[in-house]
Amino acid sequence: MGHGDELAIVDGNFPAAALAQRLVYLSTTSAADALDAILTVFPLDTVAKPAALTMRVIGHPKDVPEPVRDFAAVLKHHSGAAVALGNLEREAFYERARNAFAIVRTADLRPYGNILLVKGVVNEYRGR
Numbered sequence: 001m002g003h004g005d006e007l008a009i010v011d012g013n014f015p016a017a018a019l020a021q022r023l024v025y026l027s028t029t030s031a032a033d034a035l036d037a038i039l040t041v042f043p044l045d046t047v048a049k050p051a052a053l054t055m056r057v058i059g060h061p062k063d064v065p066e067p068v069r070d071f072a073a074v075l076k077h078h079s080g081a082a083v084a085l086g087n088l089e090r091e092a093f094y095e096r097a098r099n100a101f102a103i104v105r106t107a108d109l110r111p112y113g114n115i116l117l118v119k120g121v122v123n124e125y126r127g128r
Contacts, residue, residue: 001101003121004045008097009034009104011067011113016105019098023105031106031113032070038104039078043120050086051118055093067113088116 001007009031010016016023026034044051052075057063068085075083088096096116097103106113 001119003119004048005101005119006096006099007038007042007102007104007117007119008100009038009106009115009117010097011106011108011110013109013111014097014103014105014114015094016097016103019094020103020105021098021100022102024102025105027107029106029108030070031067031108031110031115032074034104034106035071035115035117036074036077038117039074042117043122044075044079044083045118045120047120048118050084051120052083053086053088053093053096053116055112055114056087056089057112058090061087061089065110065112067108067110068115071115 011031054068057065072085
């Protein structure tokens with residue numbers, strides 16, 4: 001993946017197989033745990049605002065579902081500060097996921113366990 005490419009992490013109810021250009025299936029992992037692991041090697045874009053977007057609750061756009069609260073906590077843990085989370089209505093999220101570099105489908109069955117990430121620049125080698 002390159003700078004600006006997008007990655008979708010989605011719940012088990014998301015139509016990932018129908019939309020994905022590349023599909024990774026994590027059959028025993030929650031969406032928040034997948035996000036936590038991915039952020040250890042995946043920098044968020046510092047130019048795109050926001051660089052993390054969730055799916056807006058249908059009919060209740062101001063609601064913040066449990067998976068989204070979990071995503072916010074994971075993002076804060078990795079950045080050391082609160083990260084602005086954007087949100088998209090359902091069809092707009094589907095369209096962005098369809099165009100994403102890859103979709104990571106998790107075993108999470110909670111509604112709205114979907115997040116889209118915009119990749120930033122890898123600035124340093126973190127290996128040996």
